Amino acid sequence: MSAEDEAARLRRLQAALGKIGYGGDYNPEQWPEDVWSEDLELMREAGVDLITLGVFGWAQVEPEPGRYSFDLFDRIIDRLHSAEVQLSLATMTASPPAWLSASHPEMLPQRADGTRLWHGARQSYCPSSPVYRDHAVRLVEQLAARYGEHPALAVWHVGNEYGVHVAECYCDVSALDFRRWLQERYATVDGLNEAWSTDFWSQRYGSFEQVLPPRSAPTFCNPAQQLDFARFSSDAMLACCRAEIEVLRRVTPRVPVTTNFCGLWKPVDYWAWAPHLDLVSVDSYPDPGDPESHIEAAFTYDLLRSLKGGRPWLLMEQAPSAVNWRTRNVVKAPGEMRQGSWQAVARGADAVMFFQWRQSRGGAEKWHSGMVPHVGADSRGFREVKALGAELAAHPQLAGSRVQADVAIVMDWPNWWALELDSHPSVDVTMREALLAHYTPLFEAGVTCDVVPSTGNLSNYRLVVVPNLYLTTADAARNLSDYVHGGGHLVVSCFSGIVDDCDRVHLGGYLGPLRSVVGARVEEWLPLQEHQSLKVQLEGRLGDGACEATVWSELVIPSTAAVVGAFADGHLAGSAALLHHEFGAGTCWYIGTRLDRAGMRQVIEAALAEAGVAPVLADLPAGVEATARVAEDGTRAVFLLNRRPEPVTVGLPDSTTLTLDPRGVAVHYTHPTPEGL
Amino acid sequence: MSAEDEAARLRRLQAALGKIGYGGDYNPEQWPEDVWSEDLELMREAGVDLITLGVFGWAQVEPEPGRYSFDLFDRIIDRLHSAEVQLSLATMTASPPAWLSASHPEMLPQRADGTRLWHGARQSYCPSSPVYRDHAVRLVEQLAARYGEHPALAVWHVGNEYGVHVAECYCDVSALDFRRWLQERYATVDGLNEAWSTDFWSQRYGSFEQVLPPRSAPTFCNPAQQLDFARFSSDAMLACCRAEIEVLRRVTPRVPVTTNFCGLWKPVDYWAWAPHLDLVSVDSYPDPGDPESHIEAAFTYDLLRSLKGGRPWLLMEQAPSAVNWRTRNVVKAPGEMRQGSWQAVARGADAVMFFQWRQSRGGAEKWHSGMVPHVGADSRGFREVKALGAELAAHPQLAGSRVQADVAIVMDWPNWWALELDSHPSVDVTMREALLAHYTPLFEAGVTCDVVPSTGNLSNYRLVVVPNLYLTTADAARNLSDYVHGGGHLVVSCFSGIVDDCDRVHLGGYLGPLRSVVGARVEEWLPLQEHQSLKVQLEGRLGDGACEATVWSELVIPSTAAVVGAFADGHLAGSAALLHHEFGAGTCWYIGTRLDRAGMRQVIEAALAEAGVAPVLADLPAGVEATARVAEDGTRAVFLLNRRPEPVTVGLPDSTTLTLDPRGVAVHYTHPTPEGL
């Protein structure tokens, strides 16, 4: 695949839509055809122009092995096309039919304890199964041949939510595939022994044939084995996805491909997957019962945008209101769905879509809300869907515009996997918590962030924030150090620079290869007990305040860095907690604990000020989210979202003001001054 | 089986006892024969006249396949007969012997995750196993032939506590039986696909051979599959029970049969089982550590009585004091066992029995109390047993008398199964909690209830209460609507009228087929978070008070009903919470949330008043339970149980009063006025 082809495919999609796409998953096979007519009428009313079709169509189109039956899909695709609805057409491989596992039970996934997962739900397949892959590829060949030239086809939707239920399989077939993967990675078994530190606990392998997935064992499995199994599992799913893409590229080279990621999702390494896709998509389900879930949503959208270098992405699924899989499924309040949809657009989405168009009558997701609820179109739910459709249609110029960011947050999947391995100093240091602890003060300051891998290009950013980069490769350390040395500004937090890519400790003082850029080493860690906290006394350029720290403390030994905060309690009283280091032309901040929200805000705001980063809007009131997209023609759209329970007035750059209702949303455009003035 | 035969068998049993039966499970095989002599002497002292024998006798009487050895039971049965003790003789099939699973491991039950449950405890059999069933039937043939004519035999006790440990089995044998059952139910695989909504998640089956029990799967199994598996599992156990009954009916047509149900027990559909039994029995283990466990006991007894149309039933097991299977096993305080025993009689029991006569010396239940404790007869425990025996003997006229009720509570097993399926709006809506929330105000008002299935005959009741009838069939909806239309009074609570018998939603507005009788539809649900509550403002005929609501709220759209309560908090503030609907000649109340205890009492008391239902005794003091039984000759016995820690005085209909001690019990008789006066 060349980048040029990719660009051409994307232009084709953008042209087909001509605006922010709007729609949802549509499962007409669950309904009698007389309901289809109402569907098309209501889609028209709601301004729907993009539909995901066929995600669970396999059993329908291949009712028995090798016999294909496309009648139903032929009919509905033609009707959708007549209604001017474009298709995100699924490859239908997300849930294999009953006949496949009935005749090939060895393709069912197996848990670490050896128990099977059977047919009866969805995604019942071992990702390494050649049986599954062969049948899936054969189906995709059929679909590509049949619908590849259909004028309604806008984008291929490969699989569905890879890994959401079965992200890893421990069966004998997977063991074989894991060995093959290891052999490719390490060439010799001694390479593997070295990488996995197998002299520990007498685990040394005599041949690849002796190696297993990290199945249930008497105690903690080898952590490098666990880490490689996480890598392998992401790759095994990617191999399924790539096998389908290979068919689509060959048969339908002009149609772009995507797959829908699952929010902030640990098992799938998005950085490794994104290059294989023309554009990325995400399913986003912030919990309406959690008053801060919009912050994780914002981070997720920033990540999605960053995966393809700032290019627009698709919000492939969100819930119109409640979901069905939490213990208590809270509904979205009036206006909440609208605001959440605009939040995605504000951070770069070119489509706003839902699961699903019509709420199912039966099955495990019938209590998941739909754009058309069980009660029908005469409902609060559908009225809000219709209103949003009209609203989005009024902003066609947003499609294709870009978000700019001066700040980046570093996030790697191998680090996530390694950081959360068992037998660590503390169970409290987790990736999601760390990311949000560092992202929240940026979010609250109205500063837009990108997300970058630790070896990514940092040259476009004034400030780079590195939360808990436990796994730090030599390349990553060099990348971060060079960035600072060349004038960049860096914030690094505790438990970073600890191990290499095989979970082997960088010896000689923690922070390892980050010691020079941080200007310190760490001698030992003192994780805090649950509910324990310590006081941190600020000093130097952070002023003379104080804040609270939880989760973690450590004995930091500064070399060339200045202390800007010290522990005021416990064994470490008087010892450094926060550092500031001038390194080359730049600076590096270090946070040797987990500060509370106010403390994190102080450090991040000092770093932003030093780096000269400005928010999207100055003097933004608390509780208002502001982001901007800029179109090719220079038109700048500022998005304002009010999360306060009362109206709020926001000052705009042109000195006008704008008042937002509770849960209000506004888009304010600034057009470029024409050239020559 | 004709109803006449059944009546004859029951008359025979009643004649044999001539009073309220008294006794317990007796396991003489655990004791040397010199202990038997003491047993018989102590039984005489305690007034014991009915004993359950042989529940765990299989390994004793069939020590190896096909070799029967009845000597021990011959001897003890003759000795019991000489001592004038009647037998509830077990069919001995509840716990197969070690040799059966050792030679046929495929008859061991299997969990959803595929792991086996082995010999070493009890009930280690797959209910669908033909190996188990054949061996069981062969044993019952032997028992029926040997003891069927024995003069001590009062009633056959088939199996024991069906499903208490193994209520469902997921093995391949069960899979075959499940398929056979499904084929009978649906005839064609397309029927099944339609019923199970298998177009969802690509679950469609090509043949019955592809169908499995709802084994461990990647995520939520198909809910209709789960629901049918619950139906099937109850039926599979019933098939075991019926196979034994078939032998007994044939060989000993004059001996009544029963089996002992396990309290309020989800896996066994009592309505489906009861027609196959001559009389029903129950094992009842209210927790002495729970100050409200007598309310669930009362409901259970009302249910037992209702299963055979008001006919007396047997309290087959209760604990003399502590059990052994809770985390902390609280003993019954002095007087508590007596009061609990009278509670059963007061609600229609014709026998008061215990597990077990003599506390075991070894085994898993040795810390379960016995009528004769480890310490021996010189103990508080045995003294209370003896006193109760004497007391029951003083009321022979109670045997066979009947309880009357003007109110019924609707309870269906398929609704219970469906209501508690996974992936629902809230985990907090459960059947037991719902039943008790609606039953408690009736209990506290001193009003006696029957229990009816949703399609049962309602014509005898002034008020019918319907807690959370999530699964409402068209027949049930018709039955309830007709009842109200014809002048009945109904109370319906939230999350009712939602799905059909295949867990498919009634579309077009929740309440579905109950919309007309309720006079409203429901548009969406807003389940509450844990610990969250809302205020409900009463209005209209409920006055102007307020109460608290938890668990659930919903958007109710009244059509013809009047609002008698509205939410005062949250998104729904001002919207209807409680309705009152005049429909035909009757009325229907609707409760669109879960009210607190005081709120439930207000609604239920208003409904009782409107329906003209009177309690057993007017002006009954709080903490006193009152019920009545009426004999064939018209004698009315009023039972009074004081649960307050101080004495309490109760006014009687004849204007006399009666004072009850703490934990006191009284029976007050009123004889019919002789004819002609």
Added chain:
Amino acid sequence: MSAEDEAARLRRLQAALGKIGYGGDYNPEQWPEDVWSEDLELMREAGVDLITLGVFGWAQVEPEPGRYSFDLFDRIIDRLHSAEVQLSLATMTASPPAWLSASHPEMLPQRADGTRLWHGARQSYCPSSPVYRDHAVRLVEQLAARYGEHPALAVWHVGNEYGVHVAECYCDVSALDFRRWLQERYATVDGLNEAWSTDFWSQRYGSFEQVLPPRSAPTFCNPAQQLDFARFSSDAMLACCRAEIEVLRRVTPRVPVTTNFCGLWKPVDYWAWAPHLDLVSVDSYPDPGDPESHIEAAFTYDLLRSLKGGRPWLLMEQAPSAVNWRTRNVVKAPGEMRQGSWQAVARGADAVMFFQWRQSRGGAEKWHSGMVPHVGADSRGFREVKALGAELAAHPQLAGSRVQADVAIVMDWPNWWALELDSHPSVDVTMREALLAHYTPLFEAGVTCDVVPSTGNLSNYRLVVVPNLYLTTADAARNLSDYVHGGGHLVVSCFSGIVDDCDRVHLGGYLGPLRSVVGARVEEWLPLQEHQSLKVQLEGRLGDGACEATVWSELVIPSTAAVVGAFADGHLAGSAALLHHEFGAGTCWYIGTRLDRAGMRQVIEAALAEAGVAPVLADLPAGVEATARVAEDGTRAVFLLNRRPEPVTVGLPDSTTLTLDPRGVAVHYTHPTPEGL
């Protein structure tokens, strides 16, 4: 093995060391050889003279079946010997290599639910596996032949932490071995049926072939089966250990053998194992996050000392600072490691060792602290290690000296197993909690205790304390009764004297065979609810105070005992809770509940006073631990450990005083008055 040989082997070890041994586990195979040179230099600096080598060496020395490769160990052993470091040489069998389970998967352990535990961690073997045992013995033959005469070899370290991860296996191989063990124990299947009370629940066996381990079953497994399986499992591991010892005794008869026990560890019956070892060792990991973990450590050390009749033992492993396997791994504060090490010496340890010398770079234990931390020798950690080495070297005379105790606590493994079986009156009565409840007041009073089995020799003790001796054999009851009758003083607590060695109840009143010595029987138990407490009013010789009781109460019927405390609340108000009984020439106290800490102190102090037991030092301040060791020449060393956060002054027997810093340690010597003066 004769006792003389054992004594000779121990003299040899003691001579080789000449002082308190100091060192740790050393795993040179994990490091390149250039690190070895630094290791030897740092060992010299730290005063290390004893190293455990080869615990995880199997995969290294036998890289494929039957091919042995000792080069690495040859080299390091010679270098250690040159550096005057002695060896605790492991038999290397603790963690079988990958090739063994790859070619013999049937040697992998199996859980009760039938799932396997695979290679990838450590200890992946079924203890009953002949495959494992044969391969292990073959390896030990090789090691004994190669290193048996090496001058550096001080002691054989057999296996490692038996049972720490796999203490029992439920596979078919284990089932066979279990049957063999049962046949030896019971001779006939009827003997087993009698012992296991199999007439209960129809569990009777027709042959040993029908018997299984207590695998997952529908409900509680037979408790006697569970108890025997615990006995068998300890014996199966012991058989592995003995198979290795048999080789070592034969090939290297002059070298002592030990194995390292795991603290207070339920699955291994130390009393049964100790006779097979020349000396005992322990791994001790008190939680630095628990301010009372030193009390359990003290009890563990007293137990270790008691296992071989007061002979010195080895502290084989402790953590220099944090471990890696708790949820949050707290570090040891400055001075805490030193104090903990001296605590072991103060209670009879002749070596202070660590896991491990050099903190691992990879593997599951890399976050477990090491004597040489990741950061290197320039660290708080290594400085403390060095200081302690120097300090221990300054007290060579302590090696071989003995601790004396006037008090003993009774502890049996079968009682532990039986006490914590399921389906008991209360889950709150557990062994560890019971032991510490009774030990803590002795610890706080500065009184040194031994630990004895219930049938052990009690004649050396003034006071014997019996916590919850649920399983009381006739021999044990006779032993305790004879002890009191002959003038001893006994404290017995509730739920004692309940069952025989097959978990069968002693009938006729609880306390069973202890009724005469206690002077009472118990009629019934009233376990308390969680968080429930009762008041106990003291009386008689305990004065007129009161204390709180939790967990348990019971109806005690005194016969010849005097009541010295009564329940003041609940059903039992006014009934006896505490007894004092003069029996023969001695006395017995009985505690019919679980008193709070103050209450336990009152009873234990009254019993100490009556028995005439004096603490190690009179007037010891609270928070100071005092113990003593006496050398063969009569020199008495008193150890003082201050756990208070401030300095504390202690008065010594010679009327001088001594001031201890916070976390301070002191050793004060008193030399015997020379003979003839």
